Amino acid sequence: MEYENQELLNRIAQGSEEALGLFYDRISPSLRGMLQKILASKKEAEEVLEETFLSFWKRALTARSEGVASEVWLVFAARSAALRRRKLQSEGNEKAGELPEAWLPRIKDISQLSGRMPLFTSSLAQLSTPQRRVLEMVLFEGCREKEIADALGKPAGRAQDEVRAALSFMRQRLHTLMGTWTADI
Numbered sequence: 001m002e003y004e005n006q007e008l009l010n011r012i013a014q015g016s017e018e019a020l021g022l023f024y025d026r027i028s029p030s031l032r033g034m035l036q037k038i039l040a041s042k043k044e045a046e047e048v049l050e051e052t053f054l055s056f057w058k059r060a061l062t063a064r065s066e067g068v069a070s071e072v073w074l075v076f077a078a079r080s081a082a083l084r085r086r087k088l089q090s091e092g093n094e095k096a097g098e099l100p101e102a103w104l105p106r107i108k109d110i111s112q113l114s115g116r117m118p119l120f121t122s123s124l125a126q127l128s129t130p131q132r133r134v135l136e137m138v139l140f141e142g143c144r145e146k147e148i149a150d151a152l153g154k155p156a157g158r159a160q161d162e163v164r165a166a167l168s169f170m171r172q173r174l175h176t177l178m179g180t181w182t183a184d185i
Contacts, residue, residue, distance in 0.1 A: 009070050013060045024053055027071060031078050038082040038142035040089075048085060052078040083142045123173035131166035138163055 003011075003022060011019035028049055035045035056074055124132065130152070137143040137151065149159035 005071070009060075012057070020053070020057055027074060028053070031074060034075070034140055035078055035082050037140060038079070039086060044085065045082070048078060048081045052081055079139075079142065086142065123170065126173075127166055127169060131162055131169070134159065134162045135166040135170065138167075 008019045008023045032045055032049055035048050036042060039045050055077060134148055137148050145156055145160050149156040152159055
């Protein structure tokens with residue numbers, strides 16, 4: 001029997017391990033792909049994925065009651081866990097060049113976008129190709145400023161400017177999208 005995500009989430013909130021397994025099978029491939037971009041090995045990505053779903057299982061009622069879409073919560077939780085693990089592994093290495101968390105969109109803002117995805121997609125399309133690429137590197141690959149600069153072949157200051165410009169643009173667009181359904185973007 002094929003269940004919709006919301007039906008699975010309701011069953012998970014009631015303690016159904018079967019529903020958690022079905023939801024895991026549906027969501028884990030995309031999360032695993034994101035984690036493998038951030039972490040050095042498939043084994044580490046699997047470990048973080050399992051830890052994230054265990055945490056999700058324990059917080060199923062809380063995460064839903066906060067008004068945050070479960071899929072969004074899982075993406076942010078997995079990304080944060082992977083970045084923490086990578087940071088612990090590189091302790092003692094260069095700490096400069098890490099991007100402040102304040103630059104990233106808030107989880108609640110992103111979860112509210114689900115009904116406005118065409119407008120959000122349109123906003124992303126307005127970013128220049130370099131800015132879109134650095135945004136992907138920061139948000140989905142967990143890259144630091146130095147890694148972005150190396151990948152782009154630019155000085156660290158220039159890479160930081162690209163990241164700031166992209167995030168500033170998207171922050172403005174998120175504010176517009178959250179404020180109106182009919183923004184002409």
